[in-house]
Structure formats: C-alpha cells, structure tokens
Amino acid sequence: MKWISEIRRLKGPRYLAIADAVTRAIDDGELLNGTRLPTHRSLADQLELDVTTVTRAYSEIQRRGLAEARVGQGTFVLARLPDSPVSSLTTTNNAPFIDLSHNFPAGAPPLPNLRELASEVARDLDYGALLGRQSDIGTVSHRAAGATYLQTLGVKAGSDDIVVCAGAQHGIAIALAALTEPGESILMEATTFYGARTAARMLGRNVVPVAMDDDGLMPDALEDALRSGHARVLYCAPTLHNPTTTTMPPSRRKAIAKICERYKIGVVEDDVYGFLLSPRPEPLAARLRTQAIYITSFSKNCGPGMRVGYMRVPEQWRRAVGTALRATTLMAAPIEAEIAARLVRTGLIAELEDAQRERNAERQLIAQQAFRGLDYSSSPTAFHVWLRMPSGWQSEVFAAEAKLRGVGVSPAAFFNLDPKNARDAVRVCLSAAESHDVLQRAAKILADLVVSGNPWAPTAAIV
Incomplete structure (x- = not known):
C-alpha cells in the first residue's frame, strides 16, 4: 500500500509518521471510509516497529476523528465526507x-406547449419593466401567481403572503436566517436533506437531530427536544421526505402540529415534492398558518435550471425574510419569475x-x-x-x-x-x-x- 511506503519517508516520531500517512491517504482518497486498517501486529511487523508504537499511532488517528476501533473487528477509517454529492x-x-x-430530472419532460410559451415570453416580455427595477420579494403579479400555485398544494395564501425566492435551497437558507440568530439551535429530522444542514452550518446555527420512524418525525422525540428549551425552530419535510421517501400520515401531522402549537415554535416546511402525490396530504403549514413558513419551488417539476421558488411567510416574519433575501440575492431573477408565473396562469405547470x-x-x-x-x-x-x-x-x-x-x-x-x-x-x-x-x-x-x-x-x- 502506498501510504505504508510513505511512512518510511516521513521524518519525526514514528507514531506521528503513521498518523500523518493515514491522514494523507484519507484526504487523497487512497483509504476509503470503512476501510479496515492493518492490525497493530501486522503493521508493526511491516515497519519493523514495536507494537506499542502502532497502538499509539492508531490512538492519534482516532483522536483526529479519522478512525474508530471496533471490539473484536479492528480499526476502521472514518473518512472526511463532503456535505453533498459533487456536481x-x-x-x-x-x-x-x-x-x-x-x-433532479436530467431534462424537463418534453411538452410542445412549453416551447410555445418560451416563444411567447420572448416576443412580448416587457423587459424594461422587469429589468429596470428592484422587486425584492417579487412583483405583485408574480406573488399572485405564487399564491395561486400554492392553492393547488393545499396552502391558502394571498399575494401579500408570498415571497418569490431563487429556488427552495435559497428559501430554506433565508428562512433559517430570519427565524434564528447565530449560535442558536435548529431542530431537524435525524435523517435530513443535506442542503438544509449545510445552510444551517453556513449561518452558524447548531443542528439538533429529532428521531424518526416509518411515519416521519416522532412526536415524543420532538416534544423531548423542545422541552429541553435549546431550540425554537423546526425544519422538516413531511411529504416524500428526502432521502427516506417517508410521507407523514394525517394522524402524525396532527400530532406534530399540536406540539408545535403548544411550544409556539417556528416551522420551516420544505415541500418541493408535494406535487408528486395525488391526493396531496395537507401540509403542516395549513394547520400552522401563523407559525410556519412553507417553501416549494419549480426545480423538480420543471428542472434544476428553473431557479424560482415560492414561500408563504406569516406576517410576523416578512420583514426579516425580506431582509435576508436582499442580503443574499437581492431578488429572484424577474425574467425567470415571469416564466414561472405564466406557467401557472396558463395551466402548463399542471x-x-x-x-x-x-x-x-x-x-x-x-x-x-x-x-x-x-x-x-x-x-x-x-x-x-x-x-x-x-x-x-x-x-x-x-x-x-x-x-x-x-x-x-x-x-x-x-x-x-x-x-x-x-x-x-x-x-x-x-x-x-x-x-x-x-x-x-x-x-x-x-x-x-x-x-x-x-x-x-x-x-x-x-x-
């Protein structure tokens, strides 16, 4: 193995040379997560060292968080993993x-009408009106289209309730920024969408896992987490959960909503997959109208290149969400927002x-x-x-x-x-x-x- 040969060339104490060689091999991809390292005796014999030197080296590797010892099995690599798949x-x-x-789909489903819509937009778009002003949370017509679209997903909203964002990932980030302060904790499903976790970490928020079962978030686990008092915001995806595909049944949604009401916490509901189910389950935001931000986008029904999303935001958080939006993208791209609005108005989105x-x-x-x-x-x-x-x-x-x-x-x-x-x-x-x-x-x-x-x-x- 290359990393073992490297040990002989490294200077300094032998136990550190072993630890450094393993660290480099992990970073270079030579040692994969879960790989079993040689036994203490085997590596000591190969390097002509005392077994205690290898034992000390393996302890150093574990101290660095790069390996774990399993009783009766050996020592296994814990490689550093990225937060998400590479592009x-x-x-x-x-x-x-x-x-x-x-x-996401490799390409949007081919529809002849979609090409016609694109031609229509290119022909009669008022570029001056769309490009010549700052629309912040979205123009009135774009927000009205968002409200109409959310009605199809079971969320009642008027145009004043809607914020147009640059996709669901952007919506999640600005919602978490608006509802929490640096250093505060956010509750998330123990298995959760990596984009939400990454956004929380980028913002300097702590993430607290809440246990799940086959029906999604467990009410008792959520209540235990809230009772501790360390968090006042929950991020969750109750419908076609990413990655487990779990959809909360109505009884579980009712129980979760009641707990959220009792503790008066803010909820960020990610519903980018809700359109895939028919009939569609009632979103948590439909029950928690004054304490839930509901987020969806057009990246799944149209394609990842369509960076437009809709958020239904209760009045108490609209100013904070608007501030976070302006601090990030200033506004969603108006031309894309117009295309999305026309998809809604013409029924092509359906x-x-x-x-x-x-x-x-x-x-x-x-x-x-x-x-x-x-x-x-x-x-x-x-x-x-x-x-x-x-x-x-x-x-x-x-x-x-x-x-x-x-x-x-x-x-x-x-x-x-x-x-x-x-x-x-x-x-x-x-x-x-x-x-x-x-x-x-x-x-x-x-x-x-x-x-x-x-x-x-x-x-x-x-x-």
Whole structure:
C-alpha cells in the first residue's frame, strides 16, 4: 500500500509518521471510509516497529476523528465526507458514468406547449419593466401567481403572503436566517436533506437531530427536544421526505402540529415534492398558518435550471425574510419569475407535473424489478429510492465501490445527523438517468453489488 511506503519517508516520531500517512491517504482518497486498517501486529511487523508504537499511532488517528476501533473487528477509517454529492459536471470516469446521486430530472419532460410559451415570453416580455427595477420579494403579479400555485398544494395564501425566492435551497437558507440568530439551535429530522444542514452550518446555527420512524418525525422525540428549551425552530419535510421517501400520515401531522402549537415554535416546511402525490396530504403549514413558513419551488417539476421558488411567510416574519433575501440575492431573477408565473396562469405547470409523475412511475417500476428482494423504501411517483445496506456493507464504501463500477449514489452520511442511531442506506435518484435503458443498467449494477457483498469486508483473523 502506498501510504505504508510513505511512512518510511516521513521524518519525526514514528507514531506521528503513521498518523500523518493515514491522514494523507484519507484526504487523497487512497483509504476509503470503512476501510479496515492493518492490525497493530501486522503493521508493526511491516515497519519493523514495536507494537506499542502502532497502538499509539492508531490512538492519534482516532483522536483526529479519522478512525474508530471496533471490539473484536479492528480499526476502521472514518473518512472526511463532503456535505453533498459533487456536481455531475465535475465527475470524471474512464467509462461512461451514470450519476444517480443528484435528485433532479436530467431534462424537463418534453411538452410542445412549453416551447410555445418560451416563444411567447420572448416576443412580448416587457423587459424594461422587469429589468429596470428592484422587486425584492417579487412583483405583485408574480406573488399572485405564487399564491395561486400554492392553492393547488393545499396552502391558502394571498399575494401579500408570498415571497418569490431563487429556488427552495435559497428559501430554506433565508428562512433559517430570519427565524434564528447565530449560535442558536435548529431542530431537524435525524435523517435530513443535506442542503438544509449545510445552510444551517453556513449561518452558524447548531443542528439538533429529532428521531424518526416509518411515519416521519416522532412526536415524543420532538416534544423531548423542545422541552429541553435549546431550540425554537423546526425544519422538516413531511411529504416524500428526502432521502427516506417517508410521507407523514394525517394522524402524525396532527400530532406534530399540536406540539408545535403548544411550544409556539417556528416551522420551516420544505415541500418541493408535494406535487408528486395525488391526493396531496395537507401540509403542516395549513394547520400552522401563523407559525410556519412553507417553501416549494419549480426545480423538480420543471428542472434544476428553473431557479424560482415560492414561500408563504406569516406576517410576523416578512420583514426579516425580506431582509435576508436582499442580503443574499437581492431578488429572484424577474425574467425567470415571469416564466414561472405564466406557467401557472396558463395551466402548463399542471401538465408538466402530470408528465413528471408519469415518468417517475415508470422509473419506479424499473427499480422495483431490479431491487426485488432487497430492503428499500420508496413511493410510486417519487424521484428516488432509499436502498438500505445489508450486514457487511457501509454506505460510504458501497457508494465508492459503485462509483468504481460506473454508478453514482449518495451515502447515508450526507443525510444522517445521528449516524449511530440511523439505518445505513444510499439514495438512488432514478430520475437522473438519461433513459429507461440507462436506469435499468445502473440499477442492475447496484443490485448485483448489494447481493455480491462488500469485497473489502474483513475476513482475516484479528491478532
């Protein structure tokens, strides 16, 4: 192994040389998360050192947070992981690479009417009015369109309630900024969308995990977290949760809403996938009209390039949200906001959503066939599946091995706020494949990898 050879060239105390070599190997990608390091005796023999030197080195590696010792199994790498998948444009691979790590469609469903709308917008758009002024939270007509669209998702709103933002990720960031101060804590589902976690950390907020079960947030766990008094804001995604695909049933929504009402906390509800379900469940924001910010966007029904989102903001927070919006993007792009508004007014957005649901349903059937007999969660019209790892696999190692075989997936470490109490899994984004044939090929690679087992699993005796 390259990193072992490196130890001999490093100067200084041998235990630090070992620790530094392992650190570099992790940063360079030579040692993957979950890799078992050589036993103390084995490495000592290779380097002609005393076993106590290796023991001291491994303790230093654990102190750095880069390894963990498991009783009876050995010492395993805990690699530094990014907060989210890298951009598909930066992924390099000698073979054709199928990137199923990003949860958006590779291209919007083709609709002839969409091209006609684009031509109409280009022909009669009042560029002077749209480009010649600052609209902050959105023009009246754009906010009215947002209110109309939110009605289809079960959220009553007038134009005064709406803030037009630059997509849901932007909406989440400015909502968290408006409702909290640096150093304060935000409650989130123990397994949560990495974009929300990253936004909280960027803003200097602490994230507190709240336990989940198969129905989503657990009421008792939420109440325990609120009773401690360390947080006054909850971020959650009750519908087609990313990544688990869980949708809270009505009884659970009612229980969660009652707890939020009792403790008078602010709620940030992320509902970018709500349009995929029919009938649509009632959003938490419908029950918590004065204490919930509701966020959705057009990145899932139209495509990730459509950076327009709608927020329904209670009056008490509109000034703070507007301030956060101006401090970030100043305003959402007016031309995109106009296109989004026309999609709503013409009814084309409903056609796009119908097409997206149909497309997702076809791809879920492909996944169902490929993953038959495996442990996974999904929903008939969801963008992704949550593929759980069997014994012997760690999701980070599985994702790294899948990448070597030409398929990108997102490991649980991107999502789990409380890894010790979370089930290990990978998110597989079915909608990102360019075609059904490509998805079938990728799904088979993943299914075969699950069944064949971890090629790096420890088999040698521990001495």
